[in-house]
Amino acid sequence: MIVKTRVFELCNGRYKNLSELAQAMGISVSQIYRVRQGKRSINQKFLIGAIRAFPQYKFGDLFYFASEVPDVTKYTADKQVAKRSKKPIKVAQ
Numbered sequence: 001m002i003v004k005t006r007v008f009e010l011c012n013g014r015y016k017n018l019s020e021l022a023q024a025m026g027i028s029v030s031q032i033y034r035v036r037q038g039k040r041s042i043n044q045k046f047l048i049g050a051i052r053a054f055p056q057y058k059f060g061d062l063f064y065f066a067s068e069v070p071d072v073t074k075y076t077a078d079k080q081v082a083k084r085s086k087k088p089i090k091v092a093q
Contacts, residue, residue, distance in 0.1 A: 001065045001066065001067065002041070002065065002066045003041070003042045003063055003064075003065060003066075004042075004063065004064050004065070004066045005035070005042060005046075005050065005062060005063050005064075006061065006062055006063070006064070007021070007050050007053075007054070007062055008036055010054060010057065010061075010062070011053075014054075015053075018032045018033065018036070021053060024049075024052070024053035025046070025049025025050060025052060025053045026045075026048075026049050026052060027045050027046060027049045031045075031046065042063070047063070050062050050063070
C-alpha cells in the first residue's frame with residue numbers, strides 16, 4: 001500500500017500556485033513538486049502541512065491508499081526491449 005493525496009486537486013481555486021500551497025503547508029516548493037511527480041513519497045511533514053493548509057477537510061478527504069505500487073523497473077525494461085526490436089512490442093501499462 002502507498003499513500004496518495006488529493007491535495008493537488010483541492011488546491012485549485014484556494015491557492016494561486018504550488019509555491020503558495022507550499023508556504024501554507026510549511027514545506028519547500030521542491031518537496032511539493034517531487035510529491036506531485038511521484039519522485040518523493042508522502043512523509044509526516046507533508047501530512048501535517050496538508051492538514052494545516054486544508055483545515056476544512058478530513059484526513060480521508062486529503063489522503064487515500066493505492067492498492068499497488070507500479071513496478072517501474074519492469075516498465076523501463078519493457079520499453080527498452082521494444083526500442084531494440086524490429087517489430088513493435090505492445091508494452092503493458
